Amino acid sequence: MDARRLTQDEHYARAAADFGPALGRLARAYERDADRQRDLLQDIHFALWRSFEHFQGLSSVRTWVYRVAHNTAASHVLKDKRARTARWVDLEQVIDAPDPGNLEQAHAENDALARLMSLIHQLKPPDRQVMLLYLDGLDAKETADITGLSPGAVATKIHRIKALLARRFNTSTP
Amino acid sequence: MTDAADDIRSLWQSMPSETVYITADAMHARAAKFQARIRTRNFIEYGAFVFVVVVMGKFALDSTTWQGKTAAGVMIACCSLVVWNLHRRARAIAAPAGASTAALLDFQRAELIRQRDAMASVWRWYFLPFVPAFALFAVFGWMGVIGNGVPLERVRLGVTITVVLFAATFAIGVLLNLLGAAHLQRQIETLDRYKETH
Numbered sequence: 001m002d003a004r005r006l007t008q009d010e011h012y013a014r015a016a017a018d019f020g021p022a023l024g025r026l027a028r029a030y031e032r033d034a035d036r037q038r039d040l041l042q043d044i045h046f047a048l049w050r051s052f053e054h055f056q057g058l059s060s061v062r063t064w065v066y067r068v069a070h071n072t073a074a075s076h077v078l079k080d081k082r083a084r085t086a087r088w089v090d091l092e093q094v095i096d097a098p099d100p101g102n103l104e105q106a107h108a109e110n111d112a113l114a115r116l117m118s119l120i121h122q123l124k125p126p127d128r129q130v131m132l133l134y135l136d137g138l139d140a141k142e143t144a145d146i147t148g149l150s151p152g153a154v155a156t157k158i159h160r161i162k163a164l165l166a167r168r169f170n171t172s173t174p
Numbered sequence: 175m176t177d178a179a180d181d182i183r184s185l186w187q188s189m190p191s192e193t194v195y196i197t198a199d200a201m202h203a204r205a206a207k208f209q210a211r212i213r214t215r216n217f218i219e220y221g222a223f224v225f226v227v228v229v230m231g232k233f234a235l236d237s238t239t240w241q242g243k244t245a246a247g248v249m250i251a252c253c254s255l256v257v258w259n260l261h262r263r264a265r266a267i268a269a270p271a272g273a274s275t276a277a278l279l280d281f282q283r284a285e286l287i288r289q290r291d292a293m294a295s296v297w298r299w300y301f302l303p304f305v306p307a308f309a310l311f312a313v314f315g316w317m318g319v320i321g322n323g324v325p326l327e328r329v330r331l332g333v334t335i336t337v338v339l340f341a342a343t344f345a346i347g348v349l350l351n352l353l354g355a356a357h358l359q360r361q362i363e364t365l366d367r368y369k370e371t372h
Contacts, residue, residue: 009198016195024191041194049201054271064272071269071278078282078361078368113189116182125368129275135186148276165179 011052011061016045019065022136023048029120029132030073040076047072059145066138066146070129077125088124091131091160095167112169119168130157223257226250241310242320249307259299263292279369283362290358296351301344308340 016023027041051068059067120128126147133143144154227250234246269281292299314320315333324332 009201012198012201020193021187021191024193025186025189028191038192041192042196045194045196046201046204049196049198050205051271059272067272067274070275071273074275074279074368075282078365112182112185116186126275135183137183137187146274148274162179165182169182170178 008049008052011055012045012049015048015052015061015065019062019069023065023069025136026069026073026132028117029128030077032121040073043076044069044072060142062138063142063145066133066136066142070132070146074125074129087122089122090124091127091157091164094119094122095160095164115168119164127157130154131161134158134161219260220257223253226253236322237320238322239314239319241314241317242322245307245310245314245320248310249304252303252307255303256300259303263299264289276369279365283365286358286362286365290355290362293351293355293358297344297348301347304340308337312337 023044024041027037027044031037031040048065048068051064055061055064120131123131126149129147130143130149133146138146140151140154140158143149143158144151147154149157230246230249230253234243237243237246267285269278269285273281311320312333315329318326318329321329
C-alpha cells in the first residue's frame with residue numbers, strides 16, 4: 001500500500017470514530033425517510049473519505065468534516081424533488097409562529113427530541129445548517145467558516161436560535 | 175434563556191443515532207466504480223473522434239483525387255475543433271473539497287450556468303463546425319470526383335442519405351439540448367431559492 005492511501009484511510013477512520021454520531025444526527029436532520037437517511041449517511045461517509053485525499057490540514061479536522069458533511073446533505077436536498085416543494089420557513093418566521101399541535105399532540109409528543117427534529121425540518125436549509133452546528137456545540141467562528149456566512153450573520157442567527165429554543169422548550173425540557 | 179438552549183444542546187448531542195462503518199476496501203471499490211463511469215464516458219467521447227480520424231485518414235490515403243483528400247482532411251479538422259470545444263465548454267469539473275457551503279453553492283451555480291450555456295449554444299460549437307466537411311463531401315460526391323470507383327448513382331444516393339441524416343441529427347440534437355438547458359435552468363432557480371438571501 002502506498003503512503004498516500006494509508007493517510008487518507010487513517011484520516012477517515014479517525015473522523016468516522018470521532019464524528020460518527022454527529023454525522024448520524026445530521027443525516028436525520030436533513031432526511032426524514034429512514035431508507036433515504038441511510039443512503040445519505042453512506043454518501044456523507046463516502047464524500048468524507050474522498051475529501052481526505054485533498055485535506056492539507058489548513059483547517060481543523062472538525063471544520064473539514066462538518067463542511068463536507070453539510071455540503072453532501074445540501075446536495076442531497078437540492079436533488080430531492082419532494083424537498084423542493086416543502087414549505088420551509090426561516091428562523092424569524094418560526095420564532096413568531098405559535099407552537100404547532102394541539103394539547104393531545106403535546107402530551108403524546110412529550111419527547112422533546114421529536115419536537116426539536118420537527119422544528120429543524122421546518123427550517124430553510126441555510127438556517128437549518130446553523131441550527132445543527134449550534135446544537136452540536138460549534139462556536140460562531142467555526143460555524144461561519146463552515147457555512148461561508150459572515151460572523152455577524154452567524155451571531156444574529158445564533159441569537160435567534162437561543163430565543164427560539166427558550167420559547168419552545170423552556171417549560172417542557174426533561 | 176441560556177439554560178433551555180443548553181439543555182436542548184445536551185439532549186441533541188446525546189441522541190442515539192445510526193452508526194455507519196464502511197471499510198477502506200469498500201470505499202476504494204466505490205471510488206473505482208465512479209472512476210470507471212468517467213473513463214467510459216471519456217472513452218465514448220474521444221473514441222468516436224479517434225474512429226473518425228482513422229476512417230477519414232484511410233479515405234484520404236485511398237483517394238486518388240485532391241478533392242477526396244481535401245474533404246477527408248477538412249472532416250478531421252472539424253472533428254478536432256468539436257472535440258476541443260467539448261473539452262473546453264462541457265467538461266465536468268470536480269467541486270473543491272472541503273469548501274464552505276456558500277462557496278460550494280456558488281461553484282455549483284457557476285457549473286450549472288456553464289453547462290446550461292453549453293447546451294443552449296450546441297448548434298454553434300458542436301454541429302455547425304461539421305457543415306463545411308459535410309458540404310465538401312456532398313458537393314464533391316455529387317460531382318463524382320471522390321467516388322473511388324463506386325458508380326455515380328450510388329455515390330449520389332449515399333450523399334443524399336447522408337445529408338438528410340445529418341440535417342435530422344442536427345435538428346434533433348439541438349432540440350434535445352435546448353430541453354436539457356431548460357432543465358438546468360430550473361435547477362439553477364432551485365439553487366437560488368435554497369441559498370441564503372439576506
